[in-house]
Amino acid sequence: MASLRHERRIAADADTVWSVITRPESIVEWFPGVVSCAIEGSVRTITLATGLEMPEEILVNDALQRRFAYRITSPLYRFHFATIDVIALGEKDSLCVYSTSAEPDTLALLIAGGTVGALEQIKIFAEAREQE
């Protein structure tokens, strides 16, 4: 199994960053290549720009810890678990950490590669929201 982590320092309050990611359907806005998503209870099914559909189960959406956790349940993966943590560093200063553990390893690398772009978009949205 491969376990990878990416993080981004964001010039916004932690609550602002959290507001960007806490709505499960908002993934379409900030994860590059996710073109649509459908929510049914705790199941989120995303569709990628390549047409690939991936069902996910949302496991944690904890506003107190500012932790979002989910797993991809597509048979492509033998295992997948991801967390997005928003950590307050100070006023208008946060760290957003996107962690991916998955098997097969190559798929972990691919999905974690996508989180790099996601963090960039989360930063853009959060910092813009902070200015509003």
Added chain:
Amino acid sequence: MGRKILFITTDQQRYDTLGVNGGLLSRTPVLDRLAAEGIRYERCQPTSVVCMPSRASMLTGQYPSTHGAWMNGVTLPIDAPSVAECLHDLGYATALIGKAHFEPFMDPFGRFAENALANLGVPTIEEPWFDGRRGVHRGFDYLEFATHGVMGPLHYAKWMRNQHPEALAGFYNVVDGDLNVNAAGGGDTGAPQVKLNDVPREWYHTDWVADRTIGWLKAQSDDTDWFCWMSFPDPHHPWDPPSSERHRVNWHDVPLPVNYPETPTLRESILDEKARHWRAWYDGRVVSNYEAPAKWVPATMTSDQVREVNALNAIEVELIDEAVGRVLSTLDHKGWSSEVDVIFTSDHGELQGDFGLLFKGPYHVDSLMRLPLIWRPAPSTKLEPSVVHAPVSLVSLAATFLSAAGAAAPSWVEGAVLPVSDDDASTRHFESTVTEWDSAFFGVGIHVRSIVTAHYLYTEYLPGTMHDGTEGELYDLQDDPLQRVNRFSDPDLARVRAELSERLRVHAERPGDRATPGVLVAPV
């Protein structure tokens, strides 16, 4: 008007696969003739021994530590400088047909431009399209992509799926169910990445790349300056050329490579002289490069497998030579032969049995680092044919293209125009070249810097997970052309080592802006 430029690249082709370079397995009369008419380089080095960093260096004229695409799976920044963009701005029509690989292939999100452009179905010969001054992408007006098979969104794969779906099964599955590079064996010997492929030759990607190039060239008018990068995916693995061509080289008759130690004892003793990751890979204890199948152990490779891989490689090289011949004939028919510069090279080499190894990785020896390079300047220049023995680098290509266009290289270009003779090389101090390797792959981090002179190949391993910064390799290329005797610790060469180490330090501290190193976002 500048000169028209045909830039031909192959993927993972060794220096010694061309007849003109002493190769005996494949017949390469077209490239041999091109070399006889132009400048043949005896010691051309890549900036990296894997595709993405090396190809990015061709485009930018920069080392990987400058352009930022430091390993496969790291995207060349979208705003990176591009010699194609310079040529486009000079009024050149610019095309890249075949394998680009400035961005990762594996892309389930469809977010990289090469994949997205191909997925959109633009542009093609039938439907030319570009978005204005900058061209479609990285300065190219025209793009049609191919890679090593029929998977994924690129133009060739889509063409095959649409036009010839019955032939898809003939190709080797480059990756397995886990998306790892496939270790499955095939052919007669069970060699990894080998398959008998029933695809008709004219549908194979080598001929497709030549066909599409010919189509684009035919569409250009006589008074158009153009830069065409024709980029063959072969002879990179998988080795699955059309079965109809297997008669060309019977693997049973193929001699073992001169640098293939035939006994395990000899192989192991040679590998043990080198830095520790060599033997660790051979034994299957470490994989540091995605493109070497993770589930394949080099120590299991048989001599017959080496023969079969070399035979198939030679067939692929012959098909490329013939495809190049067809494209050059098109130039003749257009009446352009005297005004076109033709440059031929490859992005890096292939171990191909040397040291008992296959594929590539952080192993800086001639197998991976000595490349074929031919520059046939437009005959109208009346430059004398020559052979250049001085070390040169692919980092010089961008400046060379611009010189053919009559333009000076911008300040961001790190390589000087290729020398046209040994005298020219001496005058302009072509004395050494540097090859870089950096990788961070599932907990294995390896960082290598090598310098090649006319006499020595010197490598330093920077601190990583496999090396503590004290290891290195030093080979005397004249006494030990196979690089079997590591003289890194030889006191007789202490001064040589110190001088070459100093040159690497100067390279590391060279002036100029550096891009922020990119993030690894895909395996390849």
